[in-house]
Every structure is written in C-alpha cells, then in structure tokens.
Amino acid sequence: xxxxxxxxxxxxxxxxxxxxxxxxxxxxxxxxxxxxxxxxxxxxxxxxxxxxxxxxxxxxxxxxxxxxxxxxxxxxxxxxxxxxxxxxxxxxxxxxxxxxxxxxxxxxxxxxxxxxxxxxxxxxxxxxxxxxxxxxxxxxxxxxxxxxxxxxxxxxxxxxxxxxxxxxxxxxxxxxxxxxxxxxxxxxxxxxxxxxxxxxxxxxxxxxxxxxxxxxxxxxxxxxxxxxxxxxxxxxxxxxxxxxxxxxxxxxxxxxxxxxxxxxxxxxxxxxxxxxxxxxxxxxxxxxxxxxxxxxxxxxxxxxxxxxxxxxxxxxxxxxxxxxxxxxxxxxxxxxxxxxxxxxxxxxxxxxxxxxxxxxxxxxxxxxxxxxxxxxxxxxxxxxxxxxxxxxxxxxxxxx
Amino acid sequence: xxxxxxxxxxxxxxxxxxxxxxxxxxxxxxxxxxxxxxxxxxxxxxxxxxxxxxxxxxxxxxxxxxxxxxxxxxxxxxxxxxxxxxxxxxxxxxxxxxxxxxxxxxxxxxxxxxxxxxxxxxxxxxxxxxxxxxxxxxxxxxxxxxxxxxxxxxxxxxxxxxxxxxxxxxxxxxxxxxxxxxxxxxxxxxxxxxxxxxxxxxxxxxxxxxxxxxxxxxxxxxxxxxxxxxxxxxxxxxxxxxxxxxxxxxxxxxxxxxxxxxxxxxxxxxxxxxxxxxxxxxxxxxxxxxxxxxxxxxxxxxxxxxxxxxxxxxxxxxxxxxxxxxxxxxxxxxxxxxxxxxxxxxxxxxxxxxxxxxxxxxxxxxxxxxxxxxxxxxxxxxxxxxxxxxxxxxxxxxxxxxxxxxxxxxxxxxxxxxxxxxxxxxxxxxxxxxxxxxxxxxxxxxxxxxxxxxxxxxxxxxxxxxxxxxxxxxxxxxxxxxxxxxx
Numbered sequence: 001x002x003x004x005x006x007x008x009x010x011x012x013x014x015x016x017x018x019x020x021x022x023x024x025x026x027x028x029x030x031x032x033x034x035x036x037x038x039x040x041x042x043x044x045x046x047x048x049x050x051x052x053x054x055x056x057x058x059x060x061x062x063x064x065x066x067x068x069x070x071x072x073x074x075x076x077x078x079x080x081x082x083x084x085x086x087x088x089x090x091x092x093x094x095x096x097x098x099x100x101x102x103x104x105x106x107x108x109x110x111x112x113x114x115x116x117x118x119x120x121x122x123x124x125x126x127x128x129x130x131x132x133x134x135x136x137x138x139x140x141x142x143x144x145x146x147x148x149x150x151x152x153x154x155x156x157x158x159x160x161x162x163x164x165x166x167x168x169x170x171x172x173x174x175x176x177x178x179x180x181x182x183x184x185x186x187x188x189x190x191x192x193x194x195x196x197x198x199x200x201x202x203x204x205x206x207x208x209x210x211x212x213x214x215x216x217x218x219x220x221x222x223x224x225x226x227x228x229x230x231x232x233x234x235x236x237x238x239x240x241x242x243x244x245x246x247x248x249x250x251x252x253x254x255x256x257x258x259x260x261x262x263x264x265x266x267x268x269x270x271x272x273x274x275x276x277x278x279x280x281x282x283x284x285x286x287x288x289x290x291x292x293x294x295x296x297x298x299x300x301x302x303x304x305x306x307x308x309x310x311x312x313x314x315x316x317x318x319x320x321x322x323x324x325x326x327x328x329x330x331x332x333x334x335x336x337x338x339x340x341x342x343x344x345x346x347x348x349x350x351x352x353x354x355x356x357x358x359x360x361x362x363x364x365x366x367x368x369x370x371x372x373x374x375x376x377x378x379x380x381x382x383x384x385x386x387x388x389x390x391x392x393x394x395x396x397x398x399x400x
Numbered sequence: 401x402x403x404x405x406x407x408x409x410x411x412x413x414x415x416x417x418x419x420x421x422x423x424x425x426x427x428x429x430x431x432x433x434x435x436x437x438x439x440x441x442x443x444x445x446x447x448x449x450x451x452x453x454x455x456x457x458x459x460x461x462x463x464x465x466x467x468x469x470x471x472x473x474x475x476x477x478x479x480x481x482x483x484x485x486x487x488x489x490x491x492x493x494x495x496x497x498x499x500x501x502x503x504x505x506x507x508x509x510x511x512x513x514x515x516x517x518x519x520x521x522x523x524x525x526x527x528x529x530x531x532x533x534x535x536x537x538x539x540x541x542x543x544x545x546x547x548x549x550x551x552x553x554x555x556x557x558x559x560x561x562x563x564x565x566x567x568x569x570x571x572x573x574x575x576x577x578x579x580x581x582x583x584x585x586x587x588x589x590x591x592x593x594x595x596x597x598x599x600x601x602x603x604x605x606x607x608x609x610x611x612x613x614x615x616x617x618x619x620x621x622x623x624x625x626x627x628x629x630x631x632x633x634x635x636x637x638x639x640x641x642x643x644x645x646x647x648x649x650x651x652x653x654x655x656x657x658x659x660x661x662x663x664x665x666x667x668x669x670x671x672x673x674x675x676x677x678x679x680x681x682x683x684x685x686x687x688x689x690x691x692x693x694x695x696x697x698x699x700x701x702x703x704x705x706x707x708x709x710x711x712x713x714x715x716x717x718x719x720x721x722x723x724x725x726x727x728x729x730x731x732x733x734x735x736x737x738x739x740x741x742x743x744x745x746x747x748x749x750x751x752x753x754x755x756x757x758x759x760x761x762x763x764x765x766x767x768x769x770x771x772x773x774x775x776x777x778x779x780x781x782x783x784x785x786x787x788x789x790x791x792x793x794x795x796x797x798x799x800x801x802x803x804x805x806x807x808x809x810x811x812x813x814x815x816x817x818x819x820x821x822x823x824x825x826x827x828x829x830x831x832x833x834x835x836x837x838x839x840x841x842x843x844x845x846x847x848x849x850x851x852x853x854x855x856x857x858x859x860x861x862x863x864x865x866x867x868x869x870x871x872x873x874x875x876x877x878x879x880x881x882x883x884x885x886x887x
Contacts, residue, residue: 131748132740132857135825137813141801149797201799247775252817
C-alpha cells in the first residue's frame with residue numbers, strides 16, 4: 001500500500017482562464033465556455049475530441065449537467081466534484097488519473113464559481129440540515145487565530161508580525177497589479193494595509209482573499225501523446241491530496257501554528273515527484289493565501305522555510321516576484337480573487353504561463369535556472385484544525 | 401418533613417441603569433439598576449442556569465420538573481423538556497410547564513409542596529414593557545430553582561410548617577396573548593383587594609404553622625403591585641426590620657421568579673431555626689411558612705446571589721431595546737442561519753442540550769462532539785459518555801469576528817481546552833473582548849444561539865469565570881465521567 005503518484009505520465013496540453021472579477025454581466029455558462037474554449041484553442045482540439053470531463057464547482061451547480069449543457073456535450077461522461085476550496089485542483093486530479101489509467105485518451109477539468117449572484121459579500125456555504133451546534137465563525141475569524149498563536153510560539157513581536165502579514169498582502173497586490181486577469185490591480189503598501197480596521201481578530205479585509213467569479217480549464221493527456229497537441233506541454237510530477245480528520249478542532253495538542261494536513265500532503269507530493277529539497281528545486285509556488293496568516297504558515301508547512309522562520313524569509317523578500325522562490329506571482333487569492341471551484345486550476349494556469357515562458361516580461365519570474373525549474377501549486381479548503389489540502393508539482397520537461 | 405432541599409437563583413450578567421432610560425425614551429426610568437437577560441438568553445436558558453446551580457449543591461435528583469414563566473420560549477411545546485434535557489434527567493422524570501400568569505410561579509411551589517417525591521420548581525422571567533413605561537424600569541430578569549422534597553429524599557434545609565391561599569377574581573394588571581405590554585387598572589383599586597387578601601393568607605398560613613406574626617424572623621412579600629406589597633408588609637404584625645429587601649433597586653421585579661428568587665436569597669443568609677414567611681400577591685395571595693433546619697449550614701450555595709449581584713456589567717439602553725425587539729437595528733448583511741433539524745437535534749440530544757461528549761475508554765481521549773471512532777488510536781465504539789457542562793476550561797486562542805452572522809454582533813469566539821482533556825471551538829458570551837486573554841478560565845452556560853423559523857437553537861457557550869463565583873471542580877473525576885456530583 002503506497003502513494004505511487006503518476007510522475008511524468010500525464011501532461012497538461014491546453015489551459016484557459018477567465019479574468020477573475022465581479023462578473024455582473026456573465027453567468028456560469030459564459031465563464032465555463034470562455035475558459036473551455038481557450039483551453040481547446042491552446043491544445044488545438046475540440047470538445048468532441050475530449051473523451052471525459054470533470055467539473056469542479058463548490059456550490060454553483062450540481063451534477064455534470066451544468067457543463068454538459070453549457071458546452072452542449074453529447075454522450076460524454078461529465079463528473080461534478082467538490083472538495084471545499086480545493087475543488088478545482090480535485091477536478092484536475094481526477095481527470096489526470098482518468099487518462100493515466102488508460103480509461104480515456106483526453107480529459108478535461110473545468111473549474112468555475114459564480115459567487116457574486118448571492119447578494120452577500122464573502123463566501124456563504126449553503127446549509128446542510130444539522131443539529132444547530134456547528135461552530136459560528138467565518139473562515140476569516142478561524143484563520144485569524146493563527147497569527148497570535150504563531151507570534152506567541154516563536155516569540156515574534158505582534159506588531160512586527162502584523163507588518164509581515166501586511167507584506168504578504170502587499171506583495172500579492174503588487175503581483176496582481178501587473179496581471180490583467182486579476183480582480184484587484186492596485187498596489188497596496190504595508191503602511192496602507194496596517195492602517196485598515198480589523199474585521200476578524202487582527203485581520204482587515206486586506207488580509208482576506210478577494211471574492212470573484214471566474215473559471216479556468218485544463219486539458220490533460222498521457223505524456224506520450226502530449227506533443228500531438230502542443231510543443232510545450234506541462235508535465236504532472238505529483239498530485240497529492242489529504243482530507244483532515246478534524247482532530248485539530250477537538251485535540252488540545254493542536255496549537256494553530258501549522259496545518260498538519262498540508263505538511264503531510266506536501267511530503268507525499270515531494271515523494272511522488274522524487275524531490276528531496278523542494279526549496280532548491282522549485283522556481284515558483286502558487287499557494288492558497290486565503291488569508292495572510294495562511295500564506296505565512298504555508299511557507300513552513302510546504303518546507304520552504306524552517307519552522308518559526310518564514311516571517312524572516314518574507315521580510316527578506318525571498319518569496320517576492322524577483323526573489324529566490326516567487327510565491328503567488330499571479331497575485332494569489334489575495335488579488336487575483338477566489339472563485340472557489342476555479343482557484344486550483346487558476347494556480348496551475350500561472351505555472352502553465354511561467355514555466356513555458358509565456359508570462360509577460362513585466363511579471364515574469366527570474367528564478368528558473370538549472371535544477372530550479374519546477375512549479376508547485378497548493379490549494380486548501382476548510383479551517384485550521386479541519387481542512388483538505390492539495391499539492392501538485394509541475395514541470396516543463398520530463399525527467400530523463 | 402417536607403420542605404426545601406436545595407435552592408439557587410440566577411441573574412443574567414447585564415444591568416441596565418434606569419437613569420439612562422429617560423434620555424432616550426423621554427420619560428420613565430428611575431434610580432438603581434435592573435437585570436437584563438442577554439440576547440442569547442430566554443426564560444428556558446435562565447431556568448437551566450438556576451437549576452444547574454441548585455442541583456450542583458445536592459445529591460438529590462428530582463422526579464419531576466415544573467417550570468413556570470410568564471414569558472415562555474414556546475407555546476404548545478413544553479419548555480420544561482429543554483430543562484430536563486439540559487439537566488440530563490432520566491426519561492421517567494415528569495417535566496411540565498406552569499405558565500402564563502405571575503401567580504403560576506408560586507402556584508408551582510404550592511403544588512410541589514402538596515405533592516410527593518423530590519420536585520424541582522424552576523421559575524424564570526424576562527420582564528419588559530413599552531419604552532419609558534413603569535414596567536420596563538421596574539421589571540427584572542432572573543430565575544430561581546427550588547428543590548422540594550421530604551427528608552428521605554435529602555436533607556431538608558427549610559421545613560414547610562404551613563401554607564395558605566386566598567383567591568379573588570379582579571382586574572389589576574392584564575395582558576392579552578401576543579401583546580408586548582401589560583395594562584393596569586387604577587392602582588388604588590388593586591391595593592384595596594390585595595391588602596386584605598395578603599393579611600388573610602398570612603394569618604391562615606401562620607395558624608396552620610401554630611405561630612403568630614411576632615415569631616416570624618424573615619418576611620418576604622412579593623408581587624407586581626408595589627404599593628400593595630409595601631402596605632401588606634406593614635400591616636401583618638411583623639416588625640419592619642424583619643422584612644427582607646426585595647432587591648428591586650438592583651434586580652427589579654422578575655415576575656413569576658420573584659418569590660423563588662427572594663426565598664432563595666433569604667435562605668442563603670438564614671441561620672438554623674429561623675421562621676420565614678413568604679407572602680406572594682398575585683391575583684390573590686399565597687403564603688408559606690418555613691423554618692430553617694440545622695441542615696441549612698451544610699448547603700453551600702454554588703454561586704451566592706450577592707456574588708452574582710456584584711459581578712454584573714452594564715448594558716446600554718439602546719442595546720437593551722434591541723435585545724427586547726423594541727428597536728430594530730440594521731441586521732448583519734449575511735444570510736440568516738437555517739433552522740436546526742428536529743431529528744438531528746433529537747439524535748444528538750445529550751450533546752446539544754447537556755454538552756455531553758465521549759471519552760475513549762482506553763486512551764482517555766475526550767471527543768467534543770461525541771464520536772464513535774477515536775481520534776487517538778482509532779478504537780471503534782469503545783467510548784463512554786462524558787459530561788462536560790460542569791467542567792471548566794481555558795482559552796487556548798480566541799478571536800473577534802465582525803463578519804459572521806449574529807443576533808448581536810460581533811461574535812467572540814474561542815478555542816477552549818478543558819481541564820482533564822477535551823477541546824471545543826466555541827462562542828463566548830457575557831464578555832467584553834478587551835478584557836480577554838489567552839489562558840483565561842471559562843465555564844459553560846446554556847444559551848439560545850438564534851431563532852429560525854420559530855425554532856430556538858439551544859446550545860452551549862462559554863463565559864469567563866468571574867471573581868465572586870464559588871469554586872467548582874475543574875477536573876472530572878479520574879475514575880469515570882464527570883457527574884453532576886463532581887461539580
């Protein structure tokens with residue numbers, strides 16, 4: 001019994017991603033069609049040539065029918081998947097396994113969310129009947145408890161940590177400002193962000209992901225078929241997923257300074273990809289910066305920084321666009337926006353652009369060199385103590 | 401010998417300064433304070449808190465629970481069943497409501513004394529009126545619990561020597577169902593009825609007891625008609641210095657709960673062998689003569705009323721009006737919560753109503769909510785129920801959430817680690833976030849989280865343990881699950 005992975009057996013041959021925005025004038029069908037058509041065009045293929053579809057949406061539709069109807073797919077298997085905010089990644093994961101197994105030759109993952117039709121700010125889960133004892137807290141409130149716990153454990157002055165968190169947001173805003181697909185394209189200084197009023201714990205709205213509508217899509221095939229579709233495929237090195245058992249909510253041993261599901265997920269991904277030193281092999285990472293403390297802790301859970309030191313690496317600019325290991329070069333959830341079902345595929349879209357040299361000059365990473373040529377995407381859903389985690393590793397070339 | 405085995409009262413945390421009313425309402429108010437139930441309290445939750453305190457002080461367990469209030473959380477549906485569930489009483493214990501009229505509180509006490517077996521009489525009220533009204537200022541919110549029984553059930557601390565009632569049909573105050581206010585007849589008419597009725601009932605009860613008024617050590621007179629209460633207290637031959645303070649300047653008049661509250665307050669201070677006359681004026685008069693026993697010194701109040709009085713915190717008049725539904729502030733722009741599922745709530749009754757988790761018999765790992773598969777070692781169905789309502793915890797971390805829906809934002813939320821094991825992420829209440837710190841000690845309290853589709857969503861919150869509260873054990877017994885005897 002082992003997690004073997006499918007290293008270099010599957011390649012992404014086409015991707016599409018809409019702008020993430022408050023798309024008051026676009027519906028679910030428009031978003032899915034735009035992302036899918038872009039992916040078909042990139043792969044030089046058509047909807048008829050794709051054998052099976054996975055639709056990732058957290059709560060914008062049920063069953064595979066919304067995609068089948070929007071694209072008018074006839075006689076195709078379409079599966080809707082949902083795994084909290086990692087829904088888009090989960091769609092890609094299922095499509096990849098489907099072609100790796102040989103069950104299909106060409107598969108497509110489409111992630112989409114239409115969140116702005118609810119009439120409320122933020123994300124609002126639809127209620128599942130329950131006994132009324134579920135906790136009453138927003139995701140922002142839940143993640144806000146990470147920062148003080150981290151500060152206390154590692155002896156970081158809370159004021160200093162506040163500036164570190166603002167620096168994360170400021171970096172992601174700066175990256176998003178150069179990205180025409182990003183929801184927020186305004187640079188924000190550390191001072192501006194620190195001056196915002198708190199809405200949950202010490203977090204302001206500028207510590208929170210943008211909430212946007214959007215869609216992204218990817219077409220996957222077996223690696224040996226990839227060059228029939230594109231000269232520059234992106235190879236899947238690892239796809240890892242961990243669903244937490246919720247023990248952090250009930251176990252006093254959990255201290256809110258790390259996410260064990262993510263550490264386990266990352267370890268599995270690195271093993272699948274055969275990587276010993278991710279900090280030396282990764283040229284970029286797209287991580288789930290739903291809130292600024294999340295990105296802080298992820299740098300440690302993903303093995304980029306030693307425990308208790310990520311705040312220093314952030315201050316030193318190590319994860320900036322021109323840093324050693326750029327994190328969220330596309331702006332991240334913070335400024336790109338977070339249409340739940342699309343976000344995981346949006347992260348891969350950035351790896352698709354950067355590793356294949358298609359990112360425009362003004363926002364291109366400069367970290368790729370020698371063995372440092374891989375991209376990581378990390379997507380989580382849930383709350384500290386009770387989350388799902390996804391990690392992928394992607395590369396432009398198969399290992400020899 | 402039938403009488404009182406245990407007793408307790410519960411005051412909500414908030415106090416309204418009556419001096420703040422007139423500036424807003426243009427009239428009304430007065431001196432002193434009144435108690436105010438929080439937005440997450442109703443008469444059922446107030447009653448649960450008083451009952452928990454009363455039962456914590458004794459091993460005796462009731463065979464019946466009678467709950468009286470003028471302001472029931474539900475009609476048609478019994479409210480006492482929620483108390484029964486929160487107290488984790490066996491299924492063969494009767495739980496029933498006495499409701500509607502102020503007199504129903506003292507009537508439940510009458511009935512318990514006349515009946516057999518240990519009976520828990522819980523009275524609770526939330527009193528209000530139109531802004532600026534006399535009722536708004538004079539009212540108070542409180543609950544009281546009196547455990548009635550015979551010597552075989554438990555040590556009787558106050559023996560009932562005699563009871564009497566005087567009934568008459570007349571209009572002094574009234575309210576039609578659905579109205580938010582009561583109406584009053586000219587008060588001199590009510591006084592003219594109440595004074596002779598009170599004298600008559602007091603004399604009759606004392607005659608049954610074989611005592612005269614001069615032998616009364618403590619006189620407690622209750623009732624919503626203030627003039628009549630004062631007049632009766634002066635007119636039945638008990639010296640003025642033996643009349644018990646009615647606490648209306650600090651608490652207000654908590655309606656159906658007033659007799660229980662003042663009786664409990666009197667017993668907390670009473671010495672053995674003292675004669676107490678309780679006289680209640682409500683649509684007639686009801687009199688009880690009791691004499692405290694030597695056992696009273698052994699009954700240690702878990703939270704003396706004086707401590708509760710000292711530990712309250714102010715609430716603004718605006719918030720008071722909002723909590724009472726008299727003022728409708730802009731609601732949070734978030735979806736309102738869905739109604740809880742009746743079947744899910746019933747399946748999880750012990751968790752939802754009594755805060756009972758489970759503990760892995762082998763590893764001791766505590767699970768909140770209860771689980772079938774252990775998070776520690778994975779054993780399946782090797783759990784025992786583990787009551788946690790009376791176990792204290794400490795704040796591991798906390799946050800203030802201004803985004804989430806709440807009937808009274810913001811939500812103050814903490815991760816609580818319980819003494820002896822177990823963690824729950826849970827909402828805090830009766831708290832000022834600026835006074836909170838990691839490591840603070842908290843205790844559990846039964847609350848109404850919200851109401852949706854007319855369904856009151858009851859569950860537990862945590863509140864800071866405040867100075868002036870008597871110590872309860874912070875550890876469940878090491879040999880088995882915590883029981884109420886452990887508190």
